Amino acid sequence: xxxxxxxxxxxxxxxxxxxxxxxxxxxxxxxxxxxxxxxxxxxxxxxxxxxxxxxxxxxxxxxxxxxxxxxxxxxxxxxxxxxxxxxxxxxxxxxxxxxxxxxxxxxxxxxxxxxxxxxxxxxxxxxxxxxxxxxxxxxxxxxxxxxxxxxxxxxxxxxxxxxxxxxxxxxxxxxxxxxxxxxxxxxxxxxxxxxxxxxxxxxxxxxxxxxxxxxxxxxxxxxxxxxxxxxxxxxxxxxxxxxxxxxxxxxx
Numbered sequence: 001x002x003x004x005x006x007x008x009x010x011x012x013x014x015x016x017x018x019x020x021x022x023x024x025x026x027x028x029x030x031x032x033x034x035x036x037x038x039x040x041x042x043x044x045x046x047x048x049x050x051x052x053x054x055x056x057x058x059x060x061x062x063x064x065x066x067x068x069x070x071x072x073x074x075x076x077x078x079x080x081x082x083x084x085x086x087x088x089x090x091x092x093x094x095x096x097x098x099x100x101x102x103x104x105x106x107x108x109x110x111x112x113x114x115x116x117x118x119x120x121x122x123x124x125x126x127x128x129x130x131x132x133x134x135x136x137x138x139x140x141x142x143x144x145x146x147x148x149x150x151x152x153x154x155x156x157x158x159x160x161x162x163x164x165x166x167x168x169x170x171x172x173x174x175x176x177x178x179x180x181x182x183x184x185x186x187x188x189x190x191x192x193x194x195x196x197x198x199x200x201x202x203x204x205x206x207x208x209x210x211x212x213x214x215x216x217x218x219x220x221x222x223x224x225x226x227x228x229x230x231x232x233x234x235x236x237x238x239x240x241x242x243x244x245x246x247x248x249x250x251x252x
Contacts, residue, residue, distance in 0.1 A: 006063035006212050009048070009087070010201035013040045013080035014072030014100050015128060016174045020047040021201035022055050023209075028202045030055045035198065040079045048083070059091050066208030068199070069097035070224040071128055071136040071150065077223050085220045096208040097221025101126050101138045101150050104173050106203035108193070109144065123147065123165040125190065126172055127179035135175045135182070136226055137161070152226040155182040162188065174199070 005025035012019040018040045021031040030051040034043060052059065067084035070077045081097075088095035098106075104126045108119075121142045128136035130152060138150040139161055148161045158179065162169055169190040171179050176192050183190055 006209060006214070007057070007061060008064045008066050008205040008208060008212070009051075009062050010066045010204035010208070011044070011048070011080050011084045012068040012103060012199050012201045012204050013044055013076040013083075014068040014070050014103075015076070015199050016073075017198045018043055018047065018076070018080075019199060019201035019204075020044070020051050021205060022051050022057060023202055023205035029057070031200070031202055033198060033200065037073070038075070040076050044079060044083050048087070059087065062091060062093055063214075064088075064093055064208065064212050065095045066201075066204045067095060067097055067221060068100050068103050068201075068204050069221050070100055071130075071152070071226045072100050073131075074225075081221065081223055088220075094212070094216050094218045095220055096211050096218065097224075098204050098207045098211075099150065099224055100128055100136070100199065101146075102207045103199050103203045104128075105140065105144050106206040107200050108172065109203075109206070119170060119193075122168045122170045122191075123162075124170055124172060125162060125179065127175035128173050129175040129178065134227070135179050137175070137179065139165070150224075150226060155185065158182050159186045159188065162190075166190075 007024045010021040010023060016037050017033055017035050019033040022029040032047045032051055065084045065088040067080055069081065085095050124140045126138050130136055134152045134154045135158065136150065137153050137158055138146060139148040141147055166188045170193055171190050172193040180190060180192055
């Protein structure tokens with residue numbers, strides 16, 4: 001372990017797993033990952049405490065907190081960001097945000113020995129589950145450089161971005177099964193990398209350490225939302241507001 005490398009606590013609860021890792025340099029000192037689509041609020045801080053205690057590390061020993069900022073589950077995302085930002089603030093350390101697309105790439109790179117024969121010179125479609133009709137997706141080349149922007153895509157839009165690469169495409173991420181189904185509906189048959197692929201907080205640290213510098217002063221990370229929230233404030237002339245106002249006037 002290189003003592004000159006920052007000691008990072010990574011948090012990822014943006015997708016279908018809740019993951020915490022303590023990383024220094026190339027060494028993962030401790031990590032816990034649990035598959036869950038809900039319940040992060042009860043589990044996450046307990047997991048952080050467990051990882052730190054097992055490593056005999058106090059929060060003040062941490063140099064940086066790294067967290068996945070999405071896209072992903074709205075609830076899981078907010079819980080992870082709140083925990084990471086709160087912890088970083090309490091110990092006066094920077095909190096670095098990393099996109100879920102970057103985390104997926106980092107996970108593949110960290111396990112490159114297992115993936116290199118599968119990837120070859122293929123293009124990589126990262127697909128993240130939305131649990132709605134669309135899917136979060138971003139296309140990368142064989143060197144992990146982006147070929148498209150991350151976006152929430154419906155089936156026809158997904159087909160459009162992979163169009164030029166249908167013969168040399170692999171799909172990875174927790175949304176891969178549904179993305180592949182969408183593509184197969186349109187005559188495209190990509191390969192999948194590990195259908196049970198799970199994001200890792202250690203990969204969050206892997207990406208964050210390239211953004212970290214000693215003494216850095218960064219603004220708290222914000223969630224990366226690729227679609228507007230479904231709950232919206234009604235316009236001023238809406239029936240809902242007018243009805244509420246009418247009720248208030250009646251009570252007067």
